[in-house]
Amino acid sequence: MEIEVRAVAKLRESPAAQAVLSPIVEALCSSPADLSRLRVVCDWIQYRSNFREPVTCRPVLAAVPPAGPPGSPPAESPPGSAGESCLEVAVDLRRLAGADAAALVASALAARAGAGGGGGRERPSPAQIMLEPWVPGRMSCIWRFNTLYWQALSHWEKATGREYEQALPGGESDARNAGAARELILELFSIWDDLAARRALPGELYVLEIGVGNGSQARTWLDAFAELDRSHGRDYYRRLHYLMGDYSAHVLERARQAVAHHGGHVSALVLEATRPAVTLGFLAGKTFLVYMSNVYDNLPTDEVACIHGRMYRVEVRAFIRAGDAERIAGRFGTTAGQLCSLTDRLLRIGPELMSESLPQHFADTGQAVSFWQEVWDAIRLAERYVPLEGLDTYRVAPSLTGEILRPLLEAEGDVRMHVSNGALSSFAGTLPLLHPFGRVVCHDLFLTGRHQYRTGFCGPGKYDGSVVNWVNGPLLQLLASRRGFGVQFSPFRQRPSANVKTLTAQVRD
Amino acid sequence: MPGNVSEPQVLLPTTVVGSYPVPEWLGRLKTEYYQRRISAQHLGEIHDVVIKAAIKDQELAGIDIVSDGELRRDNDIGYFLARIPGIHIPQRAKADYYDYYDAEVTRPLPEEDGASLGLAADFAFTRQQTHRPVKFSFTGPFSLSRRIRDSAYPSTGGLVRALARRLNAEARSLARAGATLLQIDEPFLAGYREHAGLAIEAVNIVTDGVGVTWALHVCYGNRYARPSWEGHYDFLFPAVKAAHVDQLVLEFARKGLDDLRLLREHSWDRSLGLGVIDVKSAQVETPGLVASRIRRALGYVPAERLMINPDCGLRHLPPEIARQKLRAMVAGTALVRAEITRPPGGGRGSGTRRLPAAAARSGPGAGTGSPGDGTGAAPAAAAPPGEPAAPPARRPAARARASQHA
Numbered sequence: 053m054e055i056e057v058r059a060v061a062k063l064r065e066s067p068a069a070q071a072v073l074s075p076i077v078e079a080l081c082s083s084p085a086d087l088s089r090l091r092v093v094c095d096w097i098q099y100r101s102n103f104r105e106p107v108t109c110r111p112v113l114a115a116v117p118p119a120g121p122p123g124s125p126p127a128e129s130p131p132g133s134a135g136e137s138c139l140e141v142a143v144d145l146r147r148l149a150g151a152d153a154a155a156l157v158a159s160a161l162a163a164r165a166g167a168g169g170g171g172g173r174e175r176p177s178p179a180q181i182m183l184e185p186w187v188p189g190r191m192s193c194i195w196r197f198n199t200l201y202w203q204a205l206s207h208w209e210k211a212t213g214r215e216y217e218q219a220l221p222g223g224e225s226d227a228r229n230a231g232a233a234r235e236l237i238l239e240l241f242s243i244w245d246d247l248a249a250r251r252a253l254p255g256e257l258y259v260l261e262i263g264v265g266n267g268s269q270a271r272t273w274l275d276a277f278a279e280l281d282r283s284h285g286r287d288y289y290r291r292l293h294y295l296m297g298d299y300s301a302h303v304l305e306r307a308r309q310a311v312a313h314h315g316g317h318v319s320a321l322v323l324e325a326t327r328p329a330v331t332l333g334f335l336a337g338k339t340f341l342v343y344m345s346n347v348y349d350n351l352p353t354d355e356v357a358c359i360h361g362r363m364y365r366v367e368v369r370a371f372i373r374a375g376d377a378e379r380i381a382g383r384f385g386t387t388a389g390q391l392c393s394l395t396d397r398l399l400r401i402g403p404e405l406m407s408e409s410l411p412q413h414f415a416d417t418g419q420a421v422s423f424w425q426e427v428w429d430a431i432r433l434a435e436r437y438v439p440l441e442g443l444d445t446y447r448v449a450p451s452l453t454g455e456i457l458r459p460l461l462e463a464e465g466d467v468r469m470h471v472s473n474g475a476l477s478s479f480a481g482t483l484p485l486l487h488p489f490g491r492v493v494c495h496d497l498f499l500t501g502r503h504q505y506r507t508g509f510c511g512p513g514k515y516d517g518s519v520v521n522w523v524n525g526p527l528l529q530l531l532a533s534r535r536g537f538g539v540q541f542s543p544f545r546q547r548p549s550a551n552v553k554t555l556t557a558q559v560r561d
Numbered sequence: 562m563p564g565n566v567s568e569p570q571v572l573l574p575t576t577v578v579g580s581y582p583v584p585e586w587l588g589r590l591k592t593e594y595y596q597r598r599i600s601a602q603h604l605g606e607i608h609d610v611v612i613k614a615a616i617k618d619q620e621l622a623g624i625d626i627v628s629d630g631e632l633r634r635d636n637d638i639g640y641f642l643a644r645i646p647g648i649h650i651p652q653r654a655k656a657d658y659y660d661y662y663d664a665e666v667t668r669p670l671p672e673e674d675g676a677s678l679g680l681a682a683d684f685a686f687t688r689q690q691t692h693r694p695v696k697f698s699f700t701g702p703f704s705l706s707r708r709i710r711d712s713a714y715p716s717t718g719g720l721v722r723a724l725a726r727r728l729n730a731e732a733r734s735l736a737r738a739g740a741t742l743l744q745i746d747e748p749f750l751a752g753y754r755e756h757a758g759l760a761i762e763a764v765n766i767v768t769d770g771v772g773v774t775w776a777l778h779v780c781y782g783n784r785y786a787r788p789s790w791e792g793h794y795d796f797l798f799p800a801v802k803a804a805h806v807d808q809l810v811l812e813f814a815r816k817g818l819d820d821l822r823l824l825r826e827h828s829w830d831r832s833l834g835l836g837v838i839d840v841k842s843a844q845v846e847t848p849g850l851v852a853s854r855i856r857r858a859l860g861y862v863p864a865e866r867l868m869i870n871p872d873c874g875l876r877h878l879p880p881e882i883a884r885q886k887l888r889a890m891v892a893g894t895a896l897v898r899a900e901i902t903r904p905p906g907g908g909r910g911s912g913t914r915r916l917p918a919a920a921a922r923s924g925p926g927a928g929t930g931s932p933g934d935g936t937g938a939a940p941a942a943a944a945p946p947g948e949p950a951a952p953p954a955r956r957p958a959a960r961a962r963a964s965q966h967a
Contacts, residue, residue, distance in 0.1 A: 250754060252792035337788065455585065459656070488782075488789055534657065536785030561661055561784055 053080065053087040059096030059145050060507050068149035069096070076143060079154035083161045089138040091359075097144045099513025099520070103194065103370075103433040106147040107156045109164040110140040112359055112437040117186075138359070139164070140437070180371040183392050186436065190352035190473050192368050194512070194519055196399040197428055198350065201517035202300040204402050204421075208517050211421040215266070216516060229546040233273045236493065237280050240340055243489045244288060257291045258339045260332065260485065262325055262478070263347035264296040267307030273343070274314045289317070297323040297331065326351055326477040327450075332485060339485045344494040346552075348523045349511075351474025354448075356457060357437055358466050364437035365446065366468070376430040384413045384423050395427050428517060449477035452531070460502060460526060469505045472524040479528050483535055483557065491558040498525035498553040500541040525555065532557050572901065573855065573869050573894050574625040576834070578778055578810060579698035579746065580637075580874025581615040581630025582883045591635065591658035608633045609686065616690050618880075622887035626694045626742065629687040631874065636661060637700050637748060638708045644678040645727055647671050648709060665710040670723040678731045681738040688739055697735060698744035698778065702728055702767065703760035707749040718759050725766035732771040744776035744810065748873075751781045752789060754796030761804045768805045776834060777801070778810035778873075786841045786877035794820040798827040810834030812872035815841055818854065821861040833862045836872035837893065838886045843878065845885040851893025856900075864901055869894045 055077075062069050073094070080090065097104055114137040141157065148156065163177060184193050201208060209215055247253040261270055274294055281289040294317055298304040301322055308320045323331040325347050355366040372380070377388035386394060394413070398406050403420035414420040440446055443461075446454030448471055457471065482492060499510060499522050511521030529539040538560035544552040583591075587607070594604040615630035634640035635655075639662045642648050647670035650662045684697045702724035706717065714720045732743055745767055750760050768775045779797060782789025794811060801809065809829065813820070813836045824833060837854045838846055851869075858867060869890060875883040 247791070250792055251795075252790070254791075455589070484787070488787065488791060533660075534785075536787060559787070559789070561789075 053090045053092070055092045055094070056506075057094040057145075058505075058507060058509065059094055062096040062145060063094075066145075066149065069145040072143075072145055072148045072153045075152075075154040076148075076157050079157040080141070080161075082154075083158060084165075085139065085161055089136075090141065091138060092141045092143060094143045094145050095509040096146045097509050097513070098146075099511070099515075101429070101514035103431060103512055103514070104142070104144055105160070105432060106144050106151065107153075107160040108142045108435065109160050110142055110435045110437060111136045111164075112138045112140060112364065113439060116439055116441060137362075140359075142435075179374050180434070181374060181377040181388055181391055183370040183372065183395055183431070186367040186369050186438075189354045189366055189368050189512075190471075192433065193370050193395070193399065194431065194433070195352045197424075197431070197517065198352075198519045199299075200399055200402060200424070202303070204404070205300055206302050207403050207417055207421050208425075211418060211425065212516070216518075230272050230276055232545045233269075233276045234280060236341065237273070237277050241280070241284050241286070241288065243340070245286065247489065248286070254338060254487075255291060256293055256338075257288060258293050258295065258335055258487075259341045259343070260295045260297065260335065260339050261343045262297045262323070262328065262482070263344055264298045264307040264320075265303060265345065267296070267310030269343065269345060270294060270296055270307060270318070271310045274311055274317065278314070292317050294318045295321060295332070295335075297321045297325075297328070299323065299325060326474045326481070328478060328481040328485065335485045337484070338487055340487050340490045342482050342485060342490070342492045342494075344492070344496070346496055348472065348475035348478065348494065349497045349520050350515075350518055351472070351478060353473050353475070353512075353521050354471040355468060356440065356454075356461070356471055357468035358461050358464065359437065360466065363440040363443065363461060365440050367436050367438050368433045369435075370431050370433055372427065372430045373432065380423070380426045380430060383426070384419070386413055391427070394423070398424055398427075425517070428514070433512075449473055449480060451480055452476060456527070456531060456534070459530060460524075464502050464505070467502070467505050469502075469527075470510060470521055470524045472521070472527060475523050476527065476531060479557075480531060480535070483532065483537055486559070488559055491556060494555040494557075495544055495552050496555065497522045497551055498528075498541055498555055499523065500525045500553055502526050522551075525553070528555065533560070536560055571625055571898075572864055573867055573898050575623065575869045575891050575894050576626035576696055577619065577624060577628050577630075577887075578780075578834075578836075578870055578872070578874050579628050579631050579696070579744065580634075580876035581618070581628070581632060582875055582878050582880040583632065584880055587611060587632075588658060592655070595635070595653075595655040595658045597654060605633075612687065613690055616687065618884055619887065620691065620693060622884060623891035624693070624887060626696050626868075627691055628696050628698065629683065631698065631876070633683060635659060637746065637874075638662075638705060641678065641700055641705055642708065645670065645705075645724070646674060646676045661708055663710075664708060666713045666720060668713050669719075670713075670727065672723070672726055673730075677734060678727075680731050681734040681740075684735055684740050685738050694742060695740070696742045696744055696776070697740050698746055698776075699728065699731070701725075701745040701747040701750075701760065701777075702763040703753070703756060704747050704749035707753070717756065718762075721759055721763045722766060725763040728767045729769055729771065732767055732773075736771050736773050740773055742774045742776065743771070744778055744808075745806070746778045746780075748778075748780055748782050748784075748789070750779050751792060751796070754792070757796050757800040761800045765803070765805045774808070775806040776808035776810050777804055777806040778834070780812045780836075780873045781816070783840060783873040783877065788815070788841070794823055798823055802827060802829070806831070808832040808834050808868060810836075810868070810870060812836040813858075814839040814846070814854065814872045818857050821858055824861050829862075832866040832868055833858070834868040834870045835862075837869055838871035838890050840871050840873045840875055840878060840886075843882050845882060846889050846893070848889050848892035848896060851890050852896040855894060855897045859897075864897075 057063050059069065076092065080087065114135055141160065163179065205216060244253055244257065264270055277292065278289050294314070296304065296307055296318060298307065299322070304320045304322060311318050321331055357364045357366060372391065374388065377391050381388045381391055398420065401409070403424055404417050406420040407414040407417045414423060440454065443454035443458055448454050448456060460469065486492065497520070499505065513520050525541055532539045536559060537557045539555060539557045541553045541555055544550050544554050590599065590604065590607055593599045594601065611632050612629045615632060616627050619627040635658045642662055642664045643650060643653065647668065648664050648666055650664045652663060680699060687695050702721050705724050706721045709720065711720045735743060745764055747760055750757065764777060781791065808831060811834065835855065835858045837851045855869060871886065871890065878886065
């Protein structure tokens with residue numbers, strides 16, 4: 053048996069966290085589990101709202117489960133001695149502190165054994181209502197919830213009575229920093245002056261912001277630009293095109309109003325952040341600044357792990373505890389068994405049409421939003437590890453195979469980390485947009501060193517109605533390096549102690 | 562038999578700039594070497610095999626003047642710096658083979674020490690693999706100097722000239738090994754336009770006394786398939802007119818043909834290597850598009866002084882895309898050749914100038930224009946790939962100019 057405590061800082065700081073370890077070991081020793089094939093990982097999940105149970109069992113499969121007939125969900129894995137190489141018990145120290153840890157561990161192991169952990173085919177647990185088959189993390193329905201959040205944000209905000217920014221830590225986006233904006237603008241002026249002297253300055257000067265939020269960053273930046281340009285005297289403002297891109301038309305409209313006084317210098321585009329080139333191909337090689345704030349942490353991701361030297365992909369399955377399902381179903385006049393199809397319908401058509409098409413369950417849009425919020429709050433993720441047979445067979449992003457992961461996985465030994473597929477795809481699609489003297493500036497929740505996967509929990513968590521994962525900074529750094537860009541991380545200037553870091557990417561060499 | 566070859570004898574000869582695609586698997590193997598996980602001997606054998614394949618690809622595409630694809634090189638700089646005596650590279654292991662070294666010079670470079678960079682051996686291997694004329698390229702002294710931290714020379718020019726003298730010695734070795742077409746690449750020059758005069762002075766040091774056809778390639782950079790610089794070729798003129806070279810090899814496909822005017826304005830009277838293939842785009846040009854670019858260039862440079870090539874090296878393109886692009890280039894060139902040699906009244910086969918078989922040769926797919934582009938004509942007489950080019954109709958001899966400079 054091995055025990056990995058990732059919450060190393062909390063373990064030192066928290067006597068309650070320390071006190072939990074001993075009961076966990078005692079509970080495991082008292083169980084019939086094969087201790088030689090057991091590993092325990094202890095996290096400290098900082099997100100109050102998350103997808104984890106305090107104790108979870110995760111089978112580590114010995115082989116890729118056989119695919120079922122076309123169109124059918126993937127076959128259940130045969131857990132236990134035949135199909136599992138080992139079992140991982142995942143513990144949230146924060147929630148176990150003060151609880152009966154031994155009982156919770158014993159209960160989780162018993163439930164696992166009851167689900168077929170003894171060696172036969174896995175049986176669905178009556179304690180859980182499954183919302184999907186086993187899928188890679190980025191394919192989970194939690195990302196459909198995330199999409200719905202941004203598409204139907206106005207309904208969500210109406211129901212909660214607050215704008216989404218207020219749900220962020222600190223109550224506002226990280227995007228407002230006039231000082232940093234002025235610094236960036238003056239650097240741009242310097243580059244442009246130099247290019248102009250060499251007759252190499254393009255006629256149109258493009259700046260792109262992806263994920264504009266409520267437009268406060270754009271407004272801060274453009275106001276500063278206009279003011280600095282007046283004193284600089286080169287008339288760059290006349291040539292400036294500020295493009296605002298966002299997935300949410302609702303958010304984009306709000307941003308557009310915020311910068312309306314800049315008139316024709318601003319264009320607003322609905323775009324999919326993971327595929328910027330689809331909308332912005334015309335900017336290839338032309339953009340002097342791409343600005344992003346808190347976009348990457350909200351894009352779909354898989355997780356991969358190296359366990360005992362073998363590589364695995366983490367598969368997940370969203371479920372709702374039976375008790376929660378009964379409660380939600382009762383409130384909306386349905387049954388727990390119908391919850392899965394109702395949820396799927398909500399994710400397909402949104403709350404407005406939901407209430408129109410099913411008035412017997414949802415009297416109005418507000419009722420449908422309440423259903424949405426309750427299901428979202430109740431969703432948990434079961435996890436398992438499936439062997440990754442060849443990194444090159446794993447398509448990380450449209451233009452990337454899993455080979456990009458190899459240097460990190462090989463360097464780190466046994467580790468579990470995010471692939472940040474959406475962020476990688478977005479970043480890979482953004483770099484070609486840059487002018488040779490352009491740069492990407494991105495504020496986000498970045499891990500800046502590989503070791504951080506050993507020392508903390510990096511998601512997923514729930515931010516209001518959206519998903520948050522810390523972004524694999526070293527992987528972005530590696531990708532950029534392979535494409536001729538250098539990436540640097542620095543503390544976020546506005547709040548240096550914040551978890552948010554600033555990524556800057558520009559041409560290397 | 563391979564190695565017994567003469568100059569290309571065709572009008573509008575097709576060639577490459579130098580590098581050939583490095584597939585992901587080859588990149589990984591190269592990186593394995595730089596991380597000391599495979600031996601230099603094994604990597605050398607791998608390189609031998611891929612160079613043979615690259616040459617075969619070019620032959621099948623119908624390229625008249627082929628190269629080794631620069632496949633032995635880690636990048637356009639490191640391969641040379643690692644071999645030049647006196648250049649200190651503290652860390653030779655790399656995270657990725659394509660990374661540049663961190664190199665420095667703390668004392669003036671040793672000279673006349675008889676040391677070799679090994680380029681002649683590289684050329685000799687390539688020469689043995691093909692009947693076709695071979696272009697051999699190497700990075701010029703100015704661009705090499707840009708990747709060296711210099712604390713040995715009082716001015717930029719000192720290091721550049723010293724590098725040029727080292728390259729001159731290497732060029733002499735290449736000529737002795739049988740090289741007849743050498744190309745100096747200056748991919749960094751566009752970023753340092755104020756140094757154009759120095760770069761040309763250094764080019765002349767490299768070419769001094771070496772009686773081959775010399776080409777000078779200046780582009781806007783092709784690192785990771787991205788341009789490193791933007792602008793126009795006006796910075797080259799008039800300085801480049803003083804260069805002792807026979808051909809100027811420039812990129813036009815990606816940037817457009819506007820800078821062709823510079824050749825007329827500055828009375829460039831030597832050959833032009835016309836870039837007709839955008840190596841930074843995976844979109845394959847049609848033969849018709851290639852032909853249209855050549856036709857426009859003919860308004861500025863006579864056919865006798867025009868070479869047809871991609872904008873730059875093909876290194877970053879997927880191999881199959883590169884092959885398709887080369888085939889399109891050959892087919893597009895064939896279209897224009899046919900127009901030029903057609904007699905005034907038209908009529909098949911009654912041209913006043915006979916095209917040699919090599920000129921008409923095209924590989925699989927060549928001459929099969931894309932649907933709708935109206936360029937589907939295929940050359941009539943296709944010789945089997947790998948066969949020697951038949952009857953030479955002499956291209957105006959660039960060699961004469963080389964001798965004149967020599």
